[in-house]
Amino acid sequence: MHYDFVPIAHRQPLKWPNGKRLAVILTTNFEYWDPAREDPKPFYPGGPGIVGGELAGDVYDNPNWTWREYGQRVGVWRMFDVFDAEGVPSSCTMNAKMGIERKAVVDAAVERGWEIVAHNYVQTDLLTDFHKDPEKEREVIRETLRICEETTGKRPKGWLSSSLRSTPNTADLLAEEGMLYFTDLLNDDQPYLIHTKSGKPLVSVSYTSEVNDFTVFMRQGQTCDGGFAVFKEAFDWLYAESEHSGRFLNIGLHPHVIGQPFRIRALRDFIRYAKQFDDVWFATREEIATWYLETHQSHIPTA
Template identity: 75%
Template sequence: MEYDFVPMPDRQPLIWPDNKRLAIILTINMEYWDPVQASDKPYYPGGPGIVGGNLPGNVYDNPNFTWREYGQRVGVWRMLDLFDAEGVQASCTMNAKMAVERRAVVDAAKERGWEIVPHNYVQDELLTDYMFDETKERDVIRRTLDIYEQTVGKPAKGWLSSSLRSTLNTIDILAEEGLYFITDLLNDDQPYMVRTRSGNPMVSVSYTSEVNDFSFLRQGLTVETGFAMFKEQFDWLYEESATSGRFMNIGLHPHVIGQPFRIRALRDFIRYAKGFEGVWFANREEIADWYLKTHESHITPKA
């Protein structure tokens, strides 16, 4: 996996379909955590917990497990109602165990025709556990893709790793498995091409750890300051997009933003963004497909 360092001033203007200015990707992360792990090492939670302290993996952590399960039982349905009411789509990510253990949530996204992106096998397992064993890493990816295809009904096209913890081999493996966009790289507001050892194409469509509902927990944001974060990101990118297209991703977790005292921040932002011309509520596949056809007019490939 390799990509060129091309600073923003060295690129040509990025032109979105229909001359849109700013693509907004609203990511709903549909994630399942095992109640316990087969290890006495500290449990890796894949995000902030609601109760602090590290328990061994083989010890059940009731408050954190059931808090996350709130998102599956209640929070995600509140989010779906909001998206339906506002008439916008989500780009959903799904780990394989979510399809096995919480199929109703996945089916609800499928019924709406929303994008679903594979998101590892289970949330508490990381690809970096297999940094030095590519065979085992490929096995996790293939098991994930098999369940994805059985559940979604078609092969996957992109990928998001649990906690964004991919290895130097991940993108090459994904390209060899027929995928063509990756979300793990956090380094841009525009798509770009990644070179792979197979020569198969790979588009980076960045996720974000900053404009993310985890900021409500990490930074103590309220509804008003959370909305202000979303709005500030949007306003600056929208201004920049007058000369070259940008995308804006918001990472959303049903057990966080799906809480009644937080969700208004998301609703108010969607309504705010809908008031601007040239805004495209997009999914990653749409962006990757468009960029595969147009990338040479944006960033000239190096010899």
């Protein structure tokens, strides 16, 4: 994987289609965790737990597992209600085990015509486990894509690694599998091209660990009003910057966090706020990546 270092001040203005100036990506993460595994090393939980302390990985951790399952049983359906009521789509990441163990959640997104982004095989395993074994990493990627396609009827066009723990080989392997975009690189507010060993281009459409319900609510301890304020602050600043060159705002959402009844209003109120702006584009990553592949030379010319 290689990408050029081109500071934002050195790029040409980015002009989104149809006169839009700020793209908003509302990312809902469909994530399944196994209750336990054979390895006694502590589970990598994919974010802070609701109950502190670590158990061995081969011991069932009831409060932390069932807290996450709340998102699948209740929280995500509350989110669907908000998205439906406000008439906006979500870009949904899905690990393969969600398609096996919690297919009803995935089916609900597919029925709505929403984007599905491949999100590893299971949340508790990381691609960095295979950082010295690219063939094993390729195997995990292929199996994930196979199950995603089998579950949804469509092969995903993009990838988000569990906990964003990818390897230097990941982008090259994704390009070889015909992927269109990669979301692990947290380094931009605009899309850009990733150069891969196969010569097949891959578009970076960054995820975020900052404008993210885990960070805002679980790590910072924000209230519902405080969470909305963070989302709005990011939107307002990027919207002002986008007067001259387009930006995107991604908000990372987890059903067991934002889907709680005392937090969901932050999402609803933000959507209602953003919808007031006619030149805001509620976009999918596939739409952004497809458009960018056709237009990138006018933004960041390549040799």
